Amino acid sequence: MSAESSRRAEFWRGVRATFPLVVGAIPFGIIFGALAVNSGLSAAAAAAMSAFVFAGSSQFIAAGLVGGGAGVLLIVMTTFVVNLRHALYSVTLAPYMKHLPQRWLAPLAFWLTDESFLVVVERYRQPDASPYKHWFFLGSALFMYTNWQLCTWIGVFTGRTLPNPGGWGLDFALIVTFIGMITPGLRSRPVAMSALVAGATALLLAGLPNRLGLIGATLTGVLAGALTERWMAAHRTEPLTPPTAERLPPP
DSSP states (O other): OOHHHHHHHHHHHHHHHHHHHHHHHHHHHHHHHHHHHHTTOOHHHHHHHHHHTOOHHHHHHHHHHHHTTOOHHHHHHHHHHHTTHHHHHHHHHHHHHTTSOHHHHHHHHHHOOHHHHHHHHHHHHSSOOOTTHHHHHHHHHHHHHHHHHHHHHHHHHHHHHSOOGGGSSTTHHHHHHHHHHHHHHTTSHHHHHHHHHHHHHHHHTTTSGGGHHHHHHHHHHHHHHHHHHHHHHHTOSSOOOOOOOOOOOOO
16 A cells, blocks of 8 residues: 555544544534624634634633623633643653654644544554554544534524524533543543542532633642552552654655
8 A cells, every 4th residue: 555545544544533523513513603603702703713722612611701701811711721631632642643743743733622632542552553643633633623613603603593502402412422532531540530530529619600610620630630640650560661653754
């Protein structure tokens, strides 16, 4: 198989692996677009947020805070904390991707989402020696990004004629999608501990205004996962062996 066909095969493999998660994200994106325009954002602002922020959870929170009249600093800090989980994603993927040049790392970092991380990390952990797994990442990421832009615009246009998007009952898709994403990862003790602590904290702080309970849950969850990982590393009887860098031709 030629290098070009191998790249193409990995790209479309990433698209196919991401398809079930894209289906779950469709109503999520539509609801965001509708919620954004009903919260006071213009159509252009809602579309720009999806194009340049591309972080569903943070976009929902930001739109809600805008609608509630929150200040810019609170919106920025809240969305920053919510997205801290991406630091953990980056740490996980870094050993597999450190050989890539910046022209690959920069766009893939921007396009990294929960859904793409789920399928990409599984692809990298597979034992085959394919040198083009970053093309799998590209296929997954572009599929998610394109879907999110289209769904945002659908929500923007439908939201103008159908008010109260939060009452449509479609937000169950987000919950189901995230349950499906996190369940396989619960085999890892740090992830299980992170989920347990974050869930308990979210319940305890649910009454706080401006979604501050979510910030607390995110911080405690990340901290619990990191501490559990450190504790496990300290009690291992064998030294950790980092993933072997794949022998790759120029990307």
